[in-house]
Amino acid sequence: MESTSMQTIEEIQNFKGKYPKQLWYLFFSEMWERFCFYGMRGMLVIFMVNHLAMDEEVANLQYGATQAWVYAFTFIGGLFADKILGLRKSLFWGGILMIIGSVILAVDPKSLFFVGIGFTIVGTGFFKPNISSMVGQLYKDNDPRRDAGFSFFYMGVNLGALIGGYICIAVAEGSLWQSIVPEHLRWNVGFGFAALVMIISLLTFTQTQKSLASIGLTPLAHLEVSRKKLLENLTYLGSILVIPIVIIMVGNTVYTDYFMYAIGPISILYLFYEMRNFSIVENKKLFAALVFILFSIVFWAFFEQSGGSLSLFAANNLNNQIGGVTLSPNGVNNSANSLFVIGFAALVGLVWLWMAKRKIEPNTIIKFGLAFLFLAGGFWIFYYTKFFADASGRTSLSVFTFGWFIITFGELCLSPIGMSAMTKLSPQKTQAVIMGMWFLASAYGQYFAGILGANIAKASKHATNLEKLNTYADGYYQLAIYALIAGIVLITISPLVKKLMQDVK
CATH class of the missing domain: 1.20.1250.20 (MFS general substrate transporter like domains)
Structure with a gap:
């Protein structure tokens, strides 16, 4: 009943x-x-x-x-x-x-x-x-x-x-x-x-x-x-x-390699196959969605160092003090980003609204570009921690946490917006495929994050803790430069992508 x-x-x-x-x-x-x-x-x-x-x-x-x-x-x-x-x-x-x-x-x-x-x-x-x-x-x-x-x-x-x-x-x-x-x-x-x-x-x-x-x-x-x-x-x-x-x-990560080599190209080919039946307008929007998807792979590959190389960096090279409070460096690395999202997500939303009222709100593609500039800033700060290190190769947890603070604004420019952009840019019939590709982009991001982290770790084999700190920091410096380039490229091509997006904001 x-x-x-x-x-x-x-x-x-x-x-x-x-x-x-x-x-x-x-x-x-x-x-x-x-x-x-x-x-x-x-x-x-x-x-x-x-x-x-x-x-x-x-x-x-x-x-x-x-x-x-x-x-x-x-x-x-x-x-x-x-x-x-x-x-x-x-x-x-x-x-x-x-x-x-x-x-x-x-x-x-x-x-x-x-x-x-x-x-x-x-x-x-x-x-x-x-x-x-x-x-x-x-x-x-x-x-x-x-x-x-x-x-x-x-x-x-x-x-x-x-x-x-x-x-x-x-x-x-x-x-x-x-x-x-x-x-x-x-x-x-x-x-x-x-x-x-x-x-x-x-x-x-x-x-x-x-x-x-x-x-x-x-x-x-x-x-x-x-x-x-x-x-x-x-x-x-x-x-x-x-x-x-x-x-x-x-x-056996080799099998994962084979899977990753295959699944991405297959999903893109499948999308092209679907695109035969769509109008030029719909296809332009789908190309715009692909630009977002490909750049989001790069973003997550850097961002997701948090679970990989940054975990090891936190364990080996960070002290456990922020403003006199003793904390787990790894716990901080693993949760600081979430704390900042809770603190600032609403604020970022209000800033977009304030800008929209004044007709100066950046469009989605510029927000994506900004995300990379924040990401570059955060990784530059991770690199900069090396100038605070002591003789044993331990450096400031506070400076490191500030790096996460900066990166969080990058995530807030990309993550909540990306999903809704996918739904707006894909015709009803391909929504599941495009959403799937958005998740696959995260999968590729995680996969490349592992490879990037492994390369940084490989360079620091058999090193003292201080040498290790320098190797990891230099690795983050390289990532900062790549993120900066990606951000500049996105902002430069934004008029083009905006044309592809047609009426979608």
Whole structure:
């Protein structure tokens, strides 16, 4: 029997005030899931170097491969959610796999490392793309409150990343709660935290999903029950069978190389194949989308040093003081960006509004260019830390954190805008493909981040800690110059891209 408190989708979308109440439930589910994801992210490279005895170069490549698969799977998970499972079942299934993966890592991270990672990768693929789709469906198409809703949701993402990004690694490396957690269990507890918060995330979702009306239910309602069940069960089975393959691919990064060489060109060729049937106007917009996609690869390749080479830099070369407060350098590296996003996202939004009122707001492509200029500034500051180093090769955590402060403004110029640009530039028929390519661009970014980090690490083999600091700093100097060039190129070609974008702002 339907209770009277059940809302229809129209009633949800006609909510009063600023936010629909369902946004809060999705906010908390996503917050705990991002706690799990960023908590894990901060632990991977350090664990591989310190406990799996990998050298830093290999650990960077492993990290790049792991993260690349996570993002490649969000594309696949999104497709299966759209076509078979529906958003809710997909999200639930992904959450279960993530919990299993985190529990495996908590029990025996040393011998079951790649098994746990395999479960987590496939799980994240099913979970991540779907919760934001549900947020979108809380709003009517032209509701002006939608952007505010997404900004608020983005805060949830960053709140989770901030807390998880700091706590997990700080407990694992022993700079937080030393007296409570016995030394031999620190890493188990760090990974265990990720499992615990993922359980909270799933419970939040299952207990509140009644309020979502028909949002995220099965797309196969028109089929008979037995056939629907068969398709769903085949999806579950397939995703479990794919886990061992992922474990092998991540364990041997050469296989990841082959995959990355193939998937990008194939997706671009497929897009060209689709473009035969579109008008010249639509195709121009798609070319503009490709420009954004290609440049976003470069942005993420630099930005995502945070989980790879910057993690090792933080562990080896940073002191643990900011303004007299003792902090975990790695925890700071892993969470500072999220703290600054929470503090300044709204402000950046207000600046764009203020500029728009005065008709001086830069268009999307110039904002992308600005993102690279901020990125260059941040990496230049990472390089500049070398002038604050002591004889043992340790340098200022405060200066390093300031670098993240600058980079955050770059992220705020690119990340929230990029997604909405993709939806505006692609015709309805190719939205899934373009969104998939946007996620694939992140996968490539992560993959190249691993390679860049590995090159920096390779140059610093058998070095003293001070030499290592200089090598890493010089590597960041090079990245700063490349980011600067990319930003200048983007701003220079902006009139051209603007023409391609037609009426899209």
